[in-house]
Amino acid sequence: MDAAKLPECTVSQIRDQLSHLDAIDEALLQALETDTRAGVRNLALRERKKCKAEAAEQARLEAMLKLERTLWKKGNLHLAGVDEAGRGPLAGPVVAAAVILPPETLIPRLNDSKALPPERREALFGEIHQVATAVAVGQATPEEIDRWNILQATHQAMRRALEGLSVAPNRVLVDGNSLPQSAYPELAIIGGDASSLSVAAASVI
Numbered sequence: 001m002d003a004a005k006l007p008e009c010t011v012s013q014i015r016d017q018l019s020h021l022d023a024i025d026e027a028l029l030q031a032l033e034t035d036t037r038a039g040v041r042n043l044a045l046r047e048r049k050k051c052k053a054e055a056a057e058q059a060r061l062e063a064m065l066k067l068e069r070t071l072w073k074k075g076n077l078h079l080a081g082v083d084e085a086g087r088g089p090l091a092g093p094v095v096a097a098a099v100i101l102p103p104e105t106l107i108p109r110l111n112d113s114k115a116l117p118p119e120r121r122e123a124l125f126g127e128i129h130q131v132a133t134a135v136a137v138g139q140a141t142p143e144e145i146d147r148w149n150i151l152q153a154t155h156q157a158m159r160r161a162l163e164g165l166s167v168a169p170n171r172v173l174v175d176g177n178s179l180p181q182s183a184y185p186e187l188a189i190i191g192g193d194a195s196s197l198s199v200a201a202a203s204v205i
Contacts, residue, residue, distance in 0.1 A: 001014075064200065138159065
């Protein structure tokens with residue numbers, strides 16, 4: 001979209017062209033903001049808010065990769081994020097997921113699954129399976145929960161998820177403050193599903 005041609009376009013035409021842009025450059029944004037028409041300036045305001053929201057989302061995702069980047073630089077290219085579901089309910093199995101993402105993978109709007117609406121979780125479920133190096137799920141049955149306890153059963157589900165990965169992890173990032181004592185080096189992260197992209201991916205799965 002050519003900023004010099006803005007005066008030749010109607011507000012409707014500008015709105016339509018903006019809707020087809022993947023990104024808007026600063027020069028065009030400033031041209032929209034200084035247009036004499038209120039309708040065009042309103043479009044500029046909307047686009048400016050959109051740019052700020054996208055920048056904030058990018059910064060959030062970058063922050064969630066801070067730990068992974070530190071470990072990747074040390075040669076740990078296969079980091080498995082691990083999270084569980086089912087510790088709270090009174091009945092049913094406890095289920096854990098393990099996910100290995102390729103280095104530098106950013107999945108837009110990926111977050112702790114509890115902070116996501118159901119339709120977004122469903123969409124992310126498919127996206128994670130498409131880009132992940134490996135994904136696996138493990139569970140412990142209600143009988144195993146009764147035989148051991150919920151914490152030990154949770155750890156067993158996590159170990160089964162890790163054993164099910166098609167690629168062996170170099171390091172395991174576990175949501176919470178306890179470790180499953182798997183065959184791999186482990187690191188517990190309190191609030192990991194909101195601070196580690198790998199763990200967040202596991203929480204969605």
